[in-house]
Amino acid sequence: MAMENFKHFLVVLSVAAAAGLVSIIFVLRWVLHFREGLAWDGGPAEFNWHPVLMVIGFIFLQGTAIIVYRIPWTWHRSKLMMKFIHAGLNLLAFILAVISMVAVFDFHNAAKIPNMYSLHSWVGLAAVILYGLQLVLGVGMYLMPFTPASWRAAFMPLHVYGGLFLFTSVIAVALMGITEKLIFSLSDPKYKDSPPEAIFVNVLGLLLVVFGALILWIATRKSWKRPSEQILHTLHTDGGVEDSSKVGPALSQLSDVPNEETCGDVRKRSCKLDDQPNLLVNN
Amino acid sequence: MAMENFKHFLVVLSVAAAAGLVSIIFVLRWVLHFREGLAWDGGPAEFNWHPVLMVIGFIFLQGTAIIVYRIPWTWHRSKLMMKFIHAGLNLLAFILAVISMVAVFDFHNAAKIPNMYSLHSWVGLAAVILYGLQLVLGVGMYLMPFTPASWRAAFMPLHVYGGLFLFTSVIAVALMGITEKLIFSLSDPKYKDSPPEAIFVNVLGLLLVVFGALILWIATRKSWKRPSEQILHTLHTDGGVEDSSKVGPALSQLSDVPNEETCGDVRKRSCKLDDQPNLLVNN
Structure with missing residues (x-):
């Protein structure tokens, strides 16, 4: 990554991290200062775990998991290790989301409030179920060593799109x-x-939108991708790639064209072009 | 576009169109059957123009504007004409969104309900303002013949990201x-x-999410892009592009790498490589 590009990345990452962390502070202040605090007693203080765990897990940790490959000071680590961190953060986010849902069901049942009547609950439950599916398919595809490279390649556009779509949906559900x-x-x-609590929590909503917008921006910039994608491309290209640091990797995650991810660490060397019909723009 | 790819596109486009049109039917049935109908009298029937015009304009027309370049039976038309259709649909969506907001302010003022207190109104107003900005910048950048190609190139990633982000935000605002x-x-x-109206309108919310998801899918598939991008790439590439219909255009709209758009119809022939430092993967 060129220095100017790196500085730009750092600025965006810092603002995203700040928006995410301030969101967590805001949701904690909401339930601790304006509401009934936190407890596991079937009452409103148990409900309060719902927004807290959703913001920490399903929004902040999921957002972090999405951009974890983009952080330059992880690039000397193996791709496999980064995959485990990516999967681990997503698994943690999923577990917190499930606990967070249990808190609401407990609260509803104790207070004789019906479950699952609102659009918030419908889209939210769909997101949790699809997120679980995404997790299982992601582990099966990209962490099981026996999964064929062609499957990894074919599934990657859906994995990337599904991940960004679910992250976006979760923020929309939080706003509801x-x-x-x-x-x-x-x-x-x-x-x-418009009492102070209303203004305060509206600002929390805006912070979540800003956090989401910046994570999606970072995730969809090609030139901020982990450079291994670029290296594989260079290896298989006949001509030299001029100023490749400027051009960035040729293969976007947000596209039909599978990228290096599809071959994984172990297979990188033996990855055949035949397995990746769409990989190269010019070969 | 290869035949199989074309069929896949047609299926997704058809489902998207169906979801969008059924959403419009649902919002009309909501206000006409379950609510007070439509009128411009300061009462609830004036409010009802708000969801109707938002779904028709700010969601359906905006979504159509986003994917209008992807429709294969428009590819024999000039790019400039498609740009006018893209801009025209977005302008119409903007006008309907503004009228739709006026309906709510009128209704609130007549009923002595405060304006702009909810997160829905905050994010919604921000979206309308930013959409207006996007429209002005888009026209200035891509429809003014004197705008330098380098500006067009530099702005394109922001134009594309901004468009998809605003579209997504508008759907989130609709859910709120x-x-x-x-x-x-x-x-x-x-x-x-959970009376029938609640279930019915929850389903409308789901339809909007499905419509949004499919529009975003169509907009981010590289191999479904208008082929002119691909042609320019082929023109400037030394080596032959093997099976380019399969590979699809090399340049994603959702990336830092500017695409053919940046040169426009008029400039295509005279578009210098110097103006597009990042255009080619291999030259």
């Missing part, structure tokens, strides 16, 4: 959740009277 | 709006009692 909770829990003054 | 409206307008039975 914030909307519901402020309407239900604020009375005298109500949400529409 | 549905949540608000169902909570506020349903009483005895309430939203949590």
Whole structure:
């Protein structure tokens, strides 16, 4: 990565990290200062684990997992290790999301509130189920050594798109959740009277949107990709790649064209072109 | 586009169009059958223009504008004409969004409900303002003949990302709006009692998510891009591009690498490589 490009990356990463961390502080202050605090007692304080764990796990950790390959000071680590970190963060996010859902069901059941009636709950549950599927398929495809490279290649566009789509959906679901909770829990003054809590939690919503926007920006910049993709490309290209640091890797994760990921660390050397019909732009 | 690829595109496009059109039918049935109908009288029937115009304009037309370059039976048309259609659809979507907002302000003012207190209104207004900015910048960059090709190239990643981000945000805002409206307008039975209207409008929310997901999928598939990008690439590449219909264009819109768009129709022939330092993977 060229120095200017690296500085640009650092700025965006820093703002994203700040937005994410401030979101966590905001959600904690929301439940601890404005609401009933945290407990596991079937009451509102148990419900409060729901937004806290969703922001920490399903938003912050999932966002971190998405861009973990982009961080330059991990590039000397093996790709396999980074895959484990990627999968581990996503697994942790999934576990926290499930615990977070249990908190709501417990609270609802104790308070005799129906479950699963709102659009928030419908899209949210769909996202958790699809996220679990994505996790299982991701591990099966990219961490099982026996999975054929052709399968890895064929599945990669769906893995990348699915990951970004689920991350985006989870933020949209969080915005619906914030909307519901402020309407239900604020009375005298109500949400529409804009008490301090309403403003504070609206700002939390904006922070989540900013965090999501920056993670999606980082994830879709080709020139910020882990350079191994680029190396494989150079290896298999007849002509020299001029100023390849500037051009960046040729293969976008957000495309039909599979990238180096599809061959994995172990297979990189033996990865045949035949297994990757779409890999090269010019060969 | 190869035949199999074309069939795949047609299937996805058809499902997207169906989801979009059924969404419009759903929002019309919501306000006409379950709610107070449509009028411009300061009452609830004026409010009802808000969801109707948002779904038709800001979601369906914006989504159509995003993928209009991808439709193969427009590829014999000039790129400039397609740009006018793209800009025209976005302008229409913007106008409908503004009218739709006026309907809500009118309704709020007549009913003495405060404006701009909810997260829905904050993110929604931000989206409309940024959409207007995107429109002005888009016209200035890509429809003004005097705009330098280097500016067009430099701005393209932001134009593409901004467009997809705003489209996604608008759907998220719509989901918040549905949540608000169902909570506020349903009483005895309430939203949590899942009356038919609640289920019906939740399904509308799901349809909007499906429509959004498919538009984003279509927009981010490289091999579904308008082939002119590919032709320019072939022109400037020393080696032959083998099976380029399979590989698809080398340059993703969702990347740092500017594509043919940056040169426009008029400039295509005279477009210098010097103006596009990042254009070629191998030259």
